Amino acid sequence: MLITKAPKGTQDILPQEVYKWHYIENIMRDTAKKFNFKEIRVPTFEHTELFLRGVGQTTDIVNKEMYTFEDKGNRSITLKPEGTAGVARAFLENNLNQGALPVKMYYVNSPVFRYERPQKGRFREHHQFGIELFGAQSAYADAEVIMLAKTLLKELGLKSVSLKLNSIGCPKCRPNYNEVLKDYLRDNIDQMCGTCKERFETNPLRILDCKVEGCKTIVKDAPKTVEHLCEECSDHFETLKGVLSELGEEFDIDPLIVRGLDYYTKTVFEFITDTIGAQGTVCGGGRYDNLIEEIGGNSLPAVGFGMGMERLLLTIEAAGTVIPQPQKIDVYFAAADDDAKDMIAIKLAELRKEGLIAEMDIMGRSLKAQMKYANKIDCRFVAIIGSDELQKGTVILRSMENGDQKEMKIEELLEAVK
RNA sequence: GUGAUUGUAGCUUAGUCGGUUAAAGCGCCAGGUUGUGGCCCUGGAGACCGUGGGUUCGAGUCCCAUCUUUCACCCCA
Numbered sequence: 001m002l003i004t005k006a007p008k009g010t011q012d013i014l015p016q017e018v019y020k021w022h023y024i025e026n027i028m029r030d031t032a033k034k035f036n037f038k039e040i041r042v043p044t045f046e047h048t049e050l051f052l053r054g055v056g057q058t059t060d061i062v063n064k065e066m067y068t069f070e071d072k073g074n075r076s077i078t079l080k081p082e083g084t085a086g087v088a089r090a091f092l093e094n095n096l097n098q099g100a101l102p103v104k105m106y107y108v109n110s111p112v113f114r115y116e117r118p119q120k121g122r123f124r125e126h127h128q129f130g131i132e133l134f135g136a137q138s139a140y141a142d143a144e145v146i147m148l149a150k151t152l153l154k155e156l157g158l159k160s161v162s163l164k165l166n167s168i169g170c171p172k173c174r175p176n177y178n179e180v181l182k183d184y185l186r187d188n189i190d191q192m193c194g195t196c197k198e199r200f201e202t203n204p205l206r207i208l209d210c211k212v213e214g215c216k217t218i219v220k221d222a223p224k225t226v227e228h229l230c231e232e233c234s235d236h237f238e239t240l241k242g243v244l245s246e247l248g249e250e251f252d253i254d255p256l257i258v259r260g261l262d263y264y265t266k267t268v269f270e271f272i273t274d275t276i277g278a279q280g281t282v283c284g285g286g287r288y289d290n291l292i293e294e295i296g297g298n299s300l301p302a303v304g305f306g307m308g309m310e311r312l313l314l315t316i317e318a319a320g321t322v323i324p325q326p327q328k329i330d331v332y333f334a335a336a337d338d339d340a341k342d343m344i345a346i347k348l349a350e351l352r353k354e355g356l357i358a359e360m361d362i363m364g365r366s367l368k369a370q371m372k373y374a375n376k377i378d379c380r381f382v383a384i385i386g387s388d389e390l391q392k393g394t395v396i397l398r399s400m401e402n403g404d405q406k407e408m409k410i411e412e413l414l415e416a417v418k
Numbered sequence: 419g420u421g422a423u424u425g426u427a428g429c430u431u432a433g434u435c436g437g438u439u440a441a442a443g444c445g446c447c448a449g450g451u452u453g454u455g456g457c458c459c460u461g462g463a464g465a466c467c468g469u470g471g472g473u474u475c476g477a478g479u480c481c482c483a484u485c486u487u488u489c490a491c492c493c494c495a
Contacts, residue, residue, distance in 0.1 A: 005486075060493050064419075082495085112495075117419080119489055128495060195492090211492075260494060270495095281495060308495030336453045367453050375455040386453060400455070 009116065009124025019326040020313060024156065025108050028129045031152045032106040035144065037131050040105040042086040048076040053295050054085035056262025058202050065114040079113035082261065083130040083306050084288065085295070091134055092297045101135030109309065121279035121311045129312075130285075132304035134292070139239035142267045142287060143247075145303045146240075149271060149283050150249060156312070157321050161273045161282055164254040165244075166225065167237040168205060170265045170289065173230035178204050180223050188218045209258050224255035233266050240267060263288040267303065275318035282315055283307040331417050332374040333360035336367050336386025344385055347395075347413065354414060375400060381417050385410075 006012060013021060032039070048068050055062050067079040080086050087105060090096075096103045108129045116122055131148060133141050146163070153161050169177055181204050185192070189200060193212045200207065208219055229237065244251055251269075259268045268286035276282075285305020292300040316323070331351060333344040344360050351358040359377070361370045367384070374382045384396040395413050398405035408416060 008486080065493080114494080116493070117491090118487090119491095122494075126495060130495095209493090278490065279494070284495060306495060311495055334454075366448095368455080369448085371455040373455085379455095382455080384454065388453085396454085398454075403455085405454085 007124070009118040009122075011123065011125075020316075020323045021109075021309070023323045024129075024309065024312060024316070027155045028106070028108050028152060031148060031155060032131065034151075035104070035131075035148045037104040037106040037133075037148070040087060040090060040107055042090045042107070042110075043080075044111055045077050045079050046086050046089065048078040050085050050089055050295060051078055051081060054088065054263060054291055055082060058206075059260055059262055061114060061260065065116060067113045067115060080111075081114050082112060083107060083110050083128050084132060084261075084263070084291070084304055087130075087132045087304075088134075088291050088295060088297075088302070091132075092292065092295065097134065097292070097297060097300060102141065103134040104131070105134075106131040112306075119279065120277035121308075121314055123310060126311075127309040128306045129309055130304060130306040132302060134302045135300055136303070137289070137301035139236045139267075140243060141301075142236075142240050142303050143243040145285065145305060146244065146269060147247070147249070149285075149305055149307065152307075153271065153282075156316060158273075158315055158319060160275045160319055161271045161315065163249070163251040164257050164270045164272055165241070165251045166254055166257045166268050167229060167233060167266050168225045168258055168264060168268055168286075169229050169233050173228060173233055174205070174265075176230075177223070177225055177228040180228055181205070181207070184222050185218065192218060203262075205258050206260075208256050209260070219256070225258075226253065226255060236266055259284065259286060263291040263294065265289045269305070271307075273315050273318075276311060276314040279311065281308075282311045327357060329359055329377060329379040330356040331358045331381045331383050331413075332370075332377070332379040333358065334367055334370040334374065334382050334384045335361055336384055336389075339387055340385040340390050343390055343410075344383075347383070347385075347410065351414060351417070354418075356417065383413060383417075 029039070048066070051062055051066065057063075061081050066081050069077055071077050087107065091103065091105075106129070109127050110130065111125055112128050113125050116124060118124060131145060133145055150163070168174070182200065185200065185204070185207065189197060192200075192207070192215050193210065196207045196210050196212070196215050199210075205225070207215065208222065210216065210219065226237065241251075241253075257268055257270055259270075264286045266287040266289065269284070270281050271283035272280045273282055274280055283305050285303070287301070287303045289299075289301040292298065292302060333348055335341050335344055341360075348358050348360050359379075361373075363373075365373065367386075371382065379400050382398045382400060384398065389395055389407070389410075393410050394407050395410045396405055396407050397413065397416055
């Protein structure tokens with residue numbers, strides 16, 4: 001019973017719907033290409049240590065959501081719970097930091113695994129499109145990354161997705177801010193939820209992200225990260241906002257978005273929609289200037305984002321956007337008699353060689369059944385050949401759209417269906 | 419991990435206070451004479467009623483457990 005059931009939180013993408021994926025993948029590739037990002041493909045699993053160090057020990061992802069196991073060589077292995085760490089590892093391992101900077105890379109359809117309770121827009125395995133830009137500390141790099149996401153969403157015709165922007169500072173100013181925040185919260189600590197009490201010590205910034213009503217009201221008037229940035233972070237943020245405004249791009253400053261991964265510094269952003277249920281974050285990203293150093297490299301700035309492809313598809317569907325259907329079948333060969341089959345096989349191969357989509361009966365069906373089948377699979381033409389046609393060297397070509405049919409020399413078939 | 423929700427043919431569902439061979443529509447397959455689709459008509463295949471226990475003379479119908487579905491919390495894409 002269980003062997004005919006996909007594991008919880010996973011899903012099959014069936015032949016009749018895969019064209020939707022191809023559609024968004026193509027737009028993703030085209031968009032990345034215009035921005036001169038090159039594709040990188042990295043493993044589906046990595047050493048667990050990479051995520052402990054990269055994503056951060058205090059995060060929920062690392063604490064309770066990773067698919068971690070020991071392989072037969074006693075290595076601790078983890079199915080990747082996000083895309084950035086693996087790409088950063090590959091970047092370092094292959095010495096891409098020794099070449100010309102910046103290095104701009106993207107990935108599509110990259111599987112991501114997290115042990116979660118599935119719900120709308122949330123799965124245990126989902127797929128991400130993402131980009132990573134290594135080596136540039138300028139706010140124009142942030143702008144480029146954000147603009148790529150914006151362009152992509154525009155290409156997909158999505159208007160319901162809005163950009164939320166924030167800056168959470170850097171190792172220089174974050175500690176100061178944490179103190180300011182803790183001072184503010186200290187009086188109300190008793191009224192906050194259990195996890196927030198813990199966060200107060202481990203990662204006070206995450207309290208801003210708490211969804212518990214009580215905590216939300218306490219946090220509402222809390223000091224904001226953007227008001228306590230050091231000069232460098234502040235300048236960076238101002239420049240970014242300036243560029244986006246100059247470009248005429250809309251965004252909201254949301255002081256409460258802080259992101260759930262520890263590697264973020266300075267800029268953080270999310271693209272959010274309210275059209276696909278409770279899980280509305282379609283794209284999330286930001287700057288991670290410390291990650292490369294954290295996993296053993298030199299100090300090197302970087303920015304990027306991850307975009308959930310399932311959520312993107314849900315958003316497209318919710319918007320009522322019609323994704324172009326795949327191409328129709330050009331010709332279906334129907335055999336009126338079995339002795340025509342060899343000739344049909346030859347003509348079939350010829351048409352396919354010319355790039356046409358062609359089929360013949362391989363089920364041994366009657367002519368009538370072949371016609372019905374051809375109708376069902378949506379063909380432009382049916383080419384009928386039986387003993388008579390075989391002798392005359394002809395074929396009957398029937399249009400399945402209007403029912404017109406005529407007999408022609410078999411050599412004329414290719415021209416007629418092109 | 420928490421709360422709620424679902425589970426009958428491939429799909430969508432019906433199944434009366436527990437009572438004999440579990441229905442229907444769609445889909446699938448085959449026919450409706452002489453080599454041809456879409457409509458219509460006829461027939462056929464197809465269900466261990468999620469699974470395991472229990473109550474009962476008897477359970478798809480009641481009870482328990484478990485798995486599964488879906489939605490929300492949490493978290494995130």
